[in-house]
Amino acid sequence: DIQLTQSPSSMSASLGDRVSLTCQSSQGIGNYLSWYQHKPGKPPKPMIYYATNLADGVPSRFSGSRSGSDYSLTISSLESEDTAIYYCLQYDEYPLTFGSGTKLEIK
Amino acid sequence: QVQLKESGPGLVQPSETLSLTCTVSGFSLTSYSVSWVRQPSGKGPEWMGRMWYDGDTAYNSALKSRLSISRDTSKNQVFLKMNSLQTDDTGTYYCTRDQSILRIEELFDYWGQGVMVTVSS
Numbered sequence: 523d524i525q526l527t528q529s530p531s532s533m534s535a536s537l538g539d540r541v542s543l544t545c546q547s548s549q550g551i552g553n554y555l556s557w558y559q560h561k562p563g564k565p566p567k568p569m570i571y572y573a574t575n576l577a578d579g580v581p582s583r584f585s586g587s588r589s590g591s592d593y594s595l596t597i598s599s600l601e602s603e604d605t606a607i608y609y610c611l612q613y614d615e616y617p618l619t620f621g622s623g624t625k626l627e628i629k
Numbered sequence: 630q631v632q633l634k635e636s637g638p639g640l641v642q643p644s645e646t647l648s649l650t651c652t653v654s655g656f657s658l659t660s661y662s663v664s665w666v667r668q669p670s671g672k673g674p675e676w677m678g679r680m681w682y683d684g685d686t687a688y689n690s691a692l693k694s695r696l697s698i699s700r701d702t703s704k705n706q707v708f709l710k711m712n713s714l715q716t717d718d719t720g721t722y723y724c725t726r727d728q729s730i731l732r733i734e735e736l737f738d739y740w741g742q743g744v745m746v747t748v749s750s
């Protein structure tokens with residue numbers, strides 16, 4: 523199975539900060555990677571698909587990028603509502619696999 | 630509007646079978662695929678399997694021997710059955726829709742609220 527390693531596992535940042543979360547794949551997956559935001563008591567919310575495409579309704583301060591087997595989710599200016607756990611998911615091959623998540627908090 | 634809703638027992642005895650139903654509205658199961666994803670408490674999500682829009686299925690190899698996914702398109706329902714449950718199967722179970730059959734647009738765009746399943750005697 524493809525392993526996705528997310529870093530950091532948790533972090534805190536201040537409102538207005540630029541924040542980048544990383545997801546590294548154990549093998550090549552092309553751009554077949556998506557990102558989800560998960561808040562307690564709610565289902566995951568889709569954020570990014572095919573590595574760089576913004577899902578419907580997602581604010582433009584979110585963006586996705588790829589450098590080789592490293593994928594990033596960047597928030598250009600952190601807002602309080604962005605507090606959540608963020609997971610990456612690869613869908614290049616079965617079984618689809620999620621990363622272990624990055625917990626993002628506001629300082 | 631698009632909705633998915635999971636239903637099923639909240640408590641299952643060890644070694645017994647879990648049966649969950651995902652009832653969908655606002656879209657057709659013959660046009661969109663539906664996956665099951667579970668999340669043990671305090672852990673990351675795990676993709677369990679998929680019912681393709683054409684009736685085909687795909688399973689996580691780690692669960693394949695215990696898992697079955699089926700559907701009733703006339704009732705707009707997708708079913709999950711998993712046998713030989715153990716305590717580490719405890720968690721929240723979600724059904725979710727694939728936004729497109731095109732791989733480059735693949736994304737779980739709508740999710741049910743999830744159903745908490747506890748495996749305990």
